[in-house]
Amino acid sequence: MKMKSLMLGAAALLAAAPAFGAGRGSDGQLNLLYWQAPSIMNPYLSSGTKDLEASSIVIEPLARYNPKGEMIPYLAADIPTVANGGVSKDLMSITWKLKPGLKWSDGSAVTADDVVFTGEYCMDPKGGCAQLSHFQNVSKIEAVDPLTVKITYKQPMPDPYGPFVSYESPILQKKQFEKCMGAAAPTCTQANFNPIGTGPFEVVNFKPNDVIQLKANPNYRDPNKPAFATVNFKGGGDAAAAARAVFQTGEYDYAWNLQLSPDVLKGMTGAGAKGKVVAAFGSLVERLEMNLTDPSSSLPADERSTAKHPNPILSDKRVREALSMAIDRNLLVQVGYGAAGKPTCNLVPAPAAYADENNTGCLKQDIAGAKKLLDEAGWKMGADGFRHKDGKKLVLSYQTSTNAVRQDFQALIKQWWKEIGVDTQLRNINASVFFGGDPGSPDTFQKFYADVEMYANNFSGTDPQTYLSMYTCDKAPRPATQWQGENINRYCDPAYDKLVAELGQTADLAKRGELAKKMNDMLTKDTFTIVPLVWRGTTSGVANSIAGEDINPWDSELWNIADWSRKK
Amino acid sequence: MTDATMKADDLPEIAPPRSQWRDVWAQFRNHKGAMIGLAVLVVIVLFVFIGPLIWRIGPEQMPTDALTLIRSKNLGPSWGHPLGTDQLARDELARLMAGGKISIAVGLTAMTLSISLGTLVGVLSGYFKRLDGILMRLTDLFLALPLLPLLLVMVMLFRDTIAHVLGLEAGTFILIVSAIGVTSWMQCARVVRGEVLALKEREFVLAAKSIGTPPRRMILRHILPNVLSPVMVAATLGIANAIITESALSFLGLGFPPDFPTWGRLLYDGVDLMQDNPGLVIWPGVAISLTVLSVNYIGDGLRDALDPRIRGR
């Protein structure tokens, strides 16, 4: 009897641990530190990148981008294209094939139904799905057979890789989320915190805004991976503290998003440091946005910063150009970003197919030229060291969010502008108010109650079409739209709107690149509506003992966590 | 006071009748700690208000060309920059002086506002039973309100209006001082009320009441002098609190614009660079501590000097 139960137990153990490769779980615990703590593991209900990063090691999309910005299949067998027949010739549909034999971490099979369900889940009108823009123009998602999914669009899509691509749009398990559709989505706490996935790890314990404990997924498709048995995903603190924990005390293996001045990082990563800084460049650009409308507080509330009143100073292109010429972008990079930044004049700095490498005119500071332009524009130097025209002083208000590097930039730029005779009033605003769209607040970046403001923006994925479409006349924030809208500068040029429409119908890659460059130039070097300053990289800290890490600016930084291991 | 008049009666030719305040000053002068504290405070005030007239480098001044800037940032003390330079090669001494101007003004004004408000509410609610319930529930309400949203709302509602009337700088100053004052009087009020409740039942108060002293005189003559010591403690703690809160406000974007350095902000900005450039945290830290310490000793001396029992000895 005893012997028999022992035998049975051993057999059960063998069954539960099918053919584990020697590599899986051999390297103990991996410690990740995200100073912005994840709040939820469901990216469709998420409120920030931190949540997407955390969920990306548990749930996976059909395909994602690698550090070069190329699409690589994850759950899909390959990438559908027009050439291999996966994308229809009229660009109206795309057909994905799943890898055969995929299993969820609970052991059940991954089928096309799960993919279809994920689409329905996000497109439910009552669900408030955060990734809805990935499903733009989708008319129908259907399972052709258990391993094939066909997505049909309402119009030809030059870029059909919206749904189920990148860490923003991974596949959920139908069985787990079936009862969580629409209005019921937020009530499924258990599912939202512990999603069943196909990724290398599964959640053991999720404490929102604090810590996540994960363990290797026993059903992961590669029996030798992941090398780590458990992951401790800690959140909280600030960037400097996170850097200290990796570089100086060595308590953690990886710290995400270390946006710190080079002075601070240099002090921590000197000789004897226990880790190194890694950086990669996506499409994030720190820029000055010029307000083309008048933000004066003497205007009535519903006319302030609207197209009704052009900006009395910045409407003149020469002034905008002079302001850009006075800036030494190289110094800004050295002071604020070090290796994690590059000076740029482009709104679209990457990928190479869309970036205008000839737009480099702004890289050299030209104080004399700036002064000359202002003279031409009729702004004459006064006795007080500032310029005047028609009895009015050349004074600009310049706002940004609260952040040590941004305040240093403000101080430097104010100094340069002072040199060319421009007075600047600085303001910094708490990020959660500045980037919040509360129409009641005067301090949001959309309302733009200032002449100049500074922040960074990028686009998701590798295609800038949506990004460049933000600057059409109808997208200007104004009272009629509750101050919502992405055309922050209130830029309005019918020729530009026409180009946007053209880009939407062009499928040829070379042609698209040409259009994008043209639009990029219109916004930057032709009009100086947007004055790019720094092409910012994503920076993180990695312990010296970690191998296989490959920072990715186009997708989750943890995209290849299955390949990470500890050096012996 | 009785002591003083008696002395004057006994020896009219030697000591002419002295006013109460002169007496207080005489006692205060004898308090060694208080005098040192006063001297230090005067020096600090001179340093921040007169200093910039002698030390002519501006707090926001930095080298205009990139190379000099890179070379002269984060320097240690030197003749050109006695306290070194910060991460943008700005002179730390000039920044400390400019920062002190705002921090001291904000600290003293906000503290005065907060303890005046606190003492007023505390005395009224401790002395008048009818007011006690309503005033203490008001205190509970203020204690419970979340500070951050409250400040955000205040700024949103009043910033532009005040700035219109008083100008940007004066408007910001008034707003910050009242924001700190209005959100920090509650502890003082509770403490004063507790003391008044006990004082009200003391013999000398009952005696004064029985001879028909009106409430106004009762409060000014008998109650207030006896609650002075906790108020002094609250005042000292209040200054430190106001200086630090001001820096918290500037991060939220509710305080002074970023080109106005303050001690609290200098300290905060320096924390990340603590290991490479310790001067950036040491100097503002020392300045805040010295100010608070000197105010503390002045408070000690003042309390002793205002206490008739101690003064008589």
Added chain:
Amino acid sequence: MLTYTIRRLILAIPVLLLISLIIFMLLKLAPGDPTAQMPLTIPPDVKEKMKEAMGFNKPLLVQYALWLRQFFIVEPLHWCDVLFGTHFATGLQRIISWQTRSPVFDIIWQRIPQTLTVVGMSYLIGVLIALPIGIVSAYRQYSWFDQIGTFVSMVGFSVPTFFTGVLLIVIFSVELGWFPSIYDTTLVVHDWASFAKQVRQMAMPVAVLALYNAAQISRFMRASMLDNLHQDYVRTARAKGMGERVVVLVHVLRNSLIPVVTVIALGVPTIFGGAIITEQVFKVNGLGQLLITAIYADDVPMVQTLTFIFAILIVLFNLVADILYGLLDPRIRYD
């Protein structure tokens, strides 16, 4: 005293309701947006739909009434279900955080252990060292002990915790490597080794906070003792031949405790409020961190619930202080 207590408790209910309404209005009036932290790549119309799904745009009074119902009816029913296995709350919506989409009370419950161990412990230690320091400082006014005590407590109070905390980390975690710089909330104490680990990770945050609390309380203790040491009754007591220890520790101390009790009672609710900065510096992730992240994310249900619990504690502990006044000084009458 009992009738007074009961009267105050009954009166507390309308007061608290009013406070909750004011807090709610304040939160809704404050500029904020629950989607502010989302990347700018998410278009405004999608953000608008998310807010719609959260109930952000419902009329204010409806939102408030919903919260009241959830706080006073659904939550108690839910806890009743949990405790007794009943099914009163099945199908009823609990208070849901906008940020995490999970019940607010579950998260608060998760945060209480680390808050109590770190913030609570530091408060206790702060009070325990502040009282003797205050007493001795007053009794030996202007002695060396008093001067050093004054200096330390003033520096302790005027140097903010965001500085002392980082300083301690640089010294003890980076240079000496004695203590961890990051607090592990998943640590379970089950044997001596894990207990030692817990003590090590608590050491720095508790020290920072205890210094801050002790500085404040010891000043009030000292000032109040000084006031009483010169009173006539002290002279009388000494004249009667009472021992110095009895005079100071019984008569003077008892009469000096009123302001100290007030300050301590005011501090107890703040334990629940957590220590925002210290928790941030040491990554303790207690209630303070919960509150501040919720405020930044404009998570109204979470902030409202936390502040309201805080308000209840304030009303309660101020009542406790008032009752203690009566016990310390029987002449104080409320009736």
